[in-house]
Amino acid sequence: xxxxxPDPGKLWEDAIxxxxxxxxxxxxxxxxxxxxxxxxxxRGGRTARLEAAAAVLAHCLGLIDAAGPAxxxxxxxxxxxxxxxxxxxxxxxxxxxxxRAHELLVIADAKRGDFPGSARAYEQAVFGGIATAYGPSPxxxxxxxTQNPLLGRDALAPFLDGAREAxxxxxxxxxxxxPGAADFLDAELAAGGPLWERIAGMxxxxxxxxxxxxxxxxxAVCGATAPEHLARMRELMPHAPFLLPGVGAQGGSVADLAPxxxxxxxxxxxxxxxxxxxxxxxxxxxxGDAARAEAERxxxxxxxxx
Amino acid sequence: xxxxxPDPGKLWEDAIxxxxxxxxxxxxxxxxxxxxxxxxxxRGGRTARLEAAAAVLAHCLGLIDAAGPAxxxxxxxxxxxxxxxxxxxxxxxxxxxxxRAHELLVIADAKRGDFPGSARAYEQAVFGGIATAYGPSPxxxxxxxTQNPLLGRDALAPFLDGAREAxxxxxxxxxxxxPGAADFLDAELAAGGPLWERIAGMxxxxxxxxxxxxxxxxxAVCGATAPEHLARMRELMPHAPFLLPGVGAQGGSVADLAPxxxxxxxxxxxxxxxxxxxxxxxxxxxxGDAARAEAERxxxxxxxxx
Numbered sequence: 270x271x272x273x274x275p276d277p278g279k280l281w282e283d284a285i286x287x288x289x290x291x292x293x294x295x296x297x298x299x300x301x302x303x304x305x306x307x308x309x310x311x312r313g314g315r316t317a318r319l320e321a322a323a324a325v326l327a328h329c330l331g332l333i334d335a336a337g338p339a340x341x342x343x344x345x346x347x348x349x350x351x352x353x354x355x356x357x358x359x360x361x362x363x364x365x366x367x368x369r370a371h372e373l374l375v376i377a378d379a380k381r382g383d384f385p386g387s388a389r390a391y392e393q394a395v396f397g398g399i400a401t402a403y404g405p406s407p408x409x410x411x412x413x414x415t416q417n418p419l420l421g422r423d424a425l426a427p428f429l430d431g432a433r434e435a436x437x438x439x440x441x442x443x444x445x446x447x448p449g450a451a452d453f454l455d456a457e458l459a460a461g462g463p464l465w466e467r468i469a470g471m472x473x474x475x476x477x478x479x480x481x482x483x484x485x486x487x488x489a490v491c492g493a494t495a496p497e498h499l500a501r502m503r504e505l506m507p508h509a510p511f512l513l514p515g516v517g518a519q520g521g522s523v524a525d526l527a528p529x530x531x532x533x534x535x536x537x538x539x540x541x542x543x544x545x546x547x548x549x550x551x552x553x554x555x556x557g558d559a560a561r562a563e564a565e566r567x568x569x570x571x572x573x574x575x
Numbered sequence: 576x577x578x579x580x581p582d583p584g585k586l587w588e589d590a591i592x593x594x595x596x597x598x599x600x601x602x603x604x605x606x607x608x609x610x611x612x613x614x615x616x617x618r619g620g621r622t623a624r625l626e627a628a629a630a631v632l633a634h635c636l637g638l639i640d641a642a643g644p645a646x647x648x649x650x651x652x653x654x655x656x657x658x659x660x661x662x663x664x665x666x667x668x669x670x671x672x673x674x675r676a677h678e679l680l681v682i683a684d685a686k687r688g689d690f691p692g693s694a695r696a697y698e699q700a701v702f703g704g705i706a707t708a709y710g711p712s713p714x715x716x717x718x719x720x721t722q723n724p725l726l727g728r729d730a731l732a733p734f735l736d737g738a739r740e741a742x743x744x745x746x747x748x749x750x751x752x753x754p755g756a757a758d759f760l761d762a763e764l765a766a767g768g769p770l771w772e773r774i775a776g777m778x779x780x781x782x783x784x785x786x787x788x789x790x791x792x793x794x795a796v797c798g799a800t801a802p803e804h805l806a807r808m809r810e811l812m813p814h815a816p817f818l819l820p821g822v823g824a825q826g827g828s829v830a831d832l833a834p835x836x837x838x839x840x841x842x843x844x845x846x847x848x849x850x851x852x853x854x855x856x857x858x859x860x861x862x863g864d865a866a867r868a869e870a871e872r873x874x875x876x877x878x879x880x881x
Binding site: 409424 | 762766
């Protein structure tokens, strides 16, 4: 899976250059929107973010063209688009539309979690949108979203409802691989076991395994850099698909992830971002060629486990 | 504090009518952006979300004009804007710009929480933005953001860094008032006390009380509908400002919140959304007049506690 975390300081120059004319047109249109909305940000760099967002979009289109054929899905990190404001959110939508045209699945890496009413609005944003007085307003149309479970079952429920309506899925954060996971996720409960195992129990109880795949619509995000937990996770969540970010640049290795695949090949979804988009820094050559080669290498390694 | 959770099904008709011309101009400009980005959503309702977003913006401007003078801050719920895609995010930016023009503080109700790298991108989105090859790209310029602490201290750190740079604050979810809080936040730890008390400990340790106010830059979100926890929260977090959503429509009462104000008047920030924007449904009259009256009533009630 192709993680898309665009950094405005590390974009592919050739992908940007290829789209110079359409970028210029987009920047002008965005500037007109700002004028029409009487939106004066008044903090300098008036068109900087418009140009940056247009460049990010061009970069993401190039990345999908290059590495998409070796992937089943893209996983855009919403934070990286949001930091460019509404033009960044437009770049996100353009990136998703391009992935669809390439018949790729889309996993919105949003890590949303909120009170039930707001969770409903968030699922509308990532899945099917909302009915308005002006007609239906579509959402991102994602095939899955990542979710933060802290607020409990009633805050997860709207995401599950939205996912079922859309034929999509939800990946719940279960045990992350950052050092801070020790603060709360690993906290030992009085009833026994760490907090993350209780979250895993909620994930298992919330999902219904599909008749053919045997996989549920509720999955788990499991850090690929903490493979020592994977066997226990598979035990607690036998039917959950696992989303495994952190392969490559963050130090995770595909070969360590075998336990995640115990439910079959589709039981584990390996995701890599920087190691694909930045493959040319290690391998040399054109960014697109290096990205394609690295994506193909990861695919082979993951399939060998399935 | 004025919570802004616009529901496209419950907008103020008169506020929308007042801005008919500028809405039409904005919708045309947004449609031009979609064309320039070759963004064909292909799911019907081609202009519905553009019109809905322009109407939401008009509604929010009217709401701020009416109730803003009785408030110190607005608290836009990002989910309600995101569900209208990039035009919705533009409406969010326009709403924030209007609040600034009214000298109101802005608390971005985002509930973000992610791995440290992505948390950095999220804080750039809500606070000061990011440097790009094209110049500085501003963020939302919020005065504070709500944060989800599940991923621990290293995932909170980027928000704190961003807040300090921007002279802003962070409100960490500590003990929410939804039934699902029982699932994990109330889980009893082997070391004693519920999980939320450990989170409260992190909030207390992370903040530094200001020399004049005595209040730290790291606050806590505490459900106004669960006032039984407030005294204990104040004990665990003596210097944290408390953000108290859920007054009014969600059933919380200002009078129950006295323990939150123990650190002084600014120690508690009461927030109401639907009870202000929908005050005309109970009080009758024009939406703007009813909203102003309700916002003034809540302000008086909160100040009486301080």
